[in-house]
Amino acid sequence: MKDDLCRAFCDDVCVTATPLGLAVSTAFRRDDGDRVAFYVVEDGHDMVHLEDDGTTIPDLEEAGVDFETQTRRRALDVLLEGIDGYFDAEAVTIRTRSFVRDELASRALAFVGVLLRMNDFLLLTGESVRSTFREDAARKIKLAIGDKAQIREGEPVNEKLSEANADMVIEVCQRAPVAVFFGNSPQRVQDAIFLQMSALYEAKVDLSVIALLETETSIPPSLRRRASNRLATVTEFREDEDAAVSRIVREAIGHAA
Structure with a gap:
């Protein structure tokens, strides 16, 4: 043997x-x-x-x-x-x-x-991909934004909206700030909806909230429907990364950026 x-x-x-x-x-x-x-x-x-x-x-x-x-x-x-x-x-x-x-x-x-x-x-599927999703998305957004806006990470939008921190807050002079949530879990999308509703009905401040999903199946269809009806936009990252990032840039900076 x-x-x-x-x-x-x-x-x-x-x-x-x-x-x-x-x-x-x-x-x-x-x-x-x-x-x-x-x-x-x-x-x-x-x-x-x-x-x-x-x-x-x-x-x-x-x-x-x-x-x-x-x-x-x-x-x-x-x-x-x-x-x-x-x-x-x-x-x-x-x-x-x-x-x-x-x-x-x-x-x-x-x-x-x-x-x-x-x-x-x-x-790199399942947990491994999820662990890199935030890094991949953040890097691409930063590259696309460049010096056209200020980006803050993991911070409240402002003092009135401090109960749900976005993954990114993109700010440009004379435009409403954009809060981006990396939606690789239902909880993060729920947080995005909560922040948008708080901005509209409690703090009464102009704010666009975006849920960037990792994939189409990152959240249940019912939650996807709720998010689409309440947030500024819901977009998917994997398989169409450049288009998803471009959608965020347009919301933050405008079509003329």
Whole structure:
């Protein structure tokens, strides 16, 4: 049985000498069918380091994974720290720091394990996606607004409307402020409705409240109907991000922005 396992894991490994060290093609395959490959690079003085083939991060980004968000970049850094590695943005490669040659076998196994785990970034659904929704939306809104308006985050609109903090308050001179709620849960949309009704009937201040939903199914249809009838607008982010952000910008700044 031990021999069978050794053959299964080892016989299909291909090692090729290169001017810089060794190119290693493993028996493991990525979701696209390509083999997981890496390089052993000589650093001199009996020291080596490992690096991928330069396709891991670009392929994930092409598939829609945005490593510019704080949550995803931190997750990547933590994953690579576990193998004393880092992402070299200039060379677009995942690398380890130098180590003594005697550690190569164990280091190589750990490195391949991390390369296999990189595909987990493609599974950004459910809780993982929800954790990045706010960052993705906030970043795009800020880029679109630029210096055309003042943006406050997580603060009351004003002293009269302090019971429900919006995720963003966008303010432009001589226009009503716009309060944006990132509606990745029914409670946040309820908060948006509460703030809009308070502005209209209690504080009696001019205010536009927007619920930016993550997806069409972020809230029940009945709540979506209530929000659409009471808020300035309800829009959806995923699958049409630029249009959703543009709708917010128009509400905050106007068509001439």
